[in-house]
Amino acid sequence: MPLELSDSARSLLRLRYLRRDEEGRIIETEEELFWRVARAVAAAEDAFPRGPRSAEIAEKFYELMTTLRFLPNTPALINAGTQLGQLFACFVIPVPDSLDGIFGAVRDAAKIQQTGGGTGFSFSHLRPRGDLVRSTRRPSSGAVSFIRIFDVASDVIATESVRGGANMAVLRCDHPDVREFIDAKRNPALFSRFNFSVLVTDDFLRAAIERREIALINPRTGLPFAQANAGELFDAMVDAAWEVGDPGLLFYDRIQRDNAVPALGPLEATNPCGEVPLHPWEACVLGSLNLRAFIVERGDRAFLDEAGLQESARLALRFLDNMVEVSRYPKVEIETICRANRKVGLGIMGFADLLLALRIPYGSDESVAVADRVMGLVQAAAVEASRRLAEERGPFPNFPISRYAARGEPPRRNATVTTVAPTGSISIIAGCSSGIEPLYALAYRHVGEFVGIVEPHPLLLRELSRIGKYDPALLHEIEVTGRIGHRTDLPEELRRLFRVATEISPEEHIRVQAAVQRHVENAVSKTINLPYEATRDDVRRAFLLAHELGCKGVTVYREGAPRGQVLQVLGHC
Ligand code: UDP
Known part of the structure; x- marks a missing residue:
């Protein structure tokens, strides 16, 4: 079967993924890329005599990827079967309270980012x-000042890496520098390589609502160092997020409740x-099932092929477990814990495409039910596959001390x-909407290193011709504004179906995220997009x-905030 890829997919693959020789000339085709990845990842099979042979599995992996039903994270597509061989997208590096420790972490992060890991x-x-x-005998310059070192290092490394370095800075809500941390990204010249998140506890949120004073603890001594009003700190988080999109919040107690191996300490x-x-x-290695590839059309109705989705999910789980097996590791400490826990993250993309095909508006009760159903199916298939692999290959070594065993x-x-x-x-390679996000706009462009224009959604064009509204003036307007919500001459149902990210209320965004989270063992990446007019109270x-x-x-993320945006409505350029 010929490999069907969009023009955007082909140009992105050429820009970043296809192998090059020492002079920078491309030396593989798209088909060869998928064979390279399929074979390298299937090679893990040969370590387990009780399982199938690698050649047979390589063919299955190749078909899974080239039908665009599933793709592994970027580092796997770039590095599998090459000398780098590092397949993971996500890392957490400890930062101890010493100069040696801090600079050691800067070096480790640089090495990871060179291979495309975040x-x-x-x-x-x-x-x-x-x-x-x-x-x-002098005062410390504080936690935030050290983050600048990581940011600059990341920026420099970006030029020689497979992709720009991405980082997350986390600080507990009761750290004495929390206020400085909350406001750090208001300066657009600093921390361009970082997202900031405050780790908030349930106790803190209660104190914030009651506007109580709390103690801020010095981690070096474990003793109170200063006091702050939790309500004021929370106001500051809301205000900065409203203004610049950072910080985000991470909910500490909720995260620890799903800590699979609490004996190793908290997830940090x-x-x-x-x-x-x-x-x-x-x-952790990631991979995503493309829901768009499982849509079946019968007459003018569409369905999700649920059995097909689950079958692919089981094979994809095997793919991800193999990645843990064959990946190279940047450091022995990383290899030790990754092999002991074998965390993988199977997810979905093309969720908005699925809803459009089903004619269900994003954010409606029905869409929340679809999110629940689809992610439930993937989660169930993934657990089933992981249990079968445990029979074939053995459980993850920390299983006896895990909460599953308990x-x-x-x-x-x-x-x-x-x-x-x-x-x-x-999602660009697979030609689908990203993750569980709604359409960002009806037409938009990618800016930055990869420049590509996303044309109006084919379903929208089909609907417009069906109702006799397919005219150049309207199409031009869609390209400029990226939406049709304001066009009261178009049917209400159509305008509701094609609402874009900023036309969907924060409550609707969050209900979709929460429904998906119910069936996800790690977490869910989602941006609550707000229109420019949104208030602090909305945040x-x-x-x-x-x-x-x-x-x-x-x-x-409120429209128009200065954070480096990679998507842009054409009329806003
Ligand atoms: N990531 C990164 N740099 C980037 C984009 C992503 O390090 O420029 C890492 C980061 O850990 C992120 C994860 O990859 O959370 C997954 O991002 P995404 O799904 O967008 O990656 P893709 O596989 O589509 O490239």
């Missing part, structure tokens, strides 16, 4: 600004986009099986609702 850090262990540095930070909470030195569940091969990633690049309500509905974190 890194997250908790800066909560660093002593606060003003605390004494014993060797120099997440990867750059927030979808994988991890232990220090831990990493609950008397059957052995499984992986400490976690599901995640929803942003799928920023792989506050979004934060509290995300917590109430059991999300593990929340990120808002």
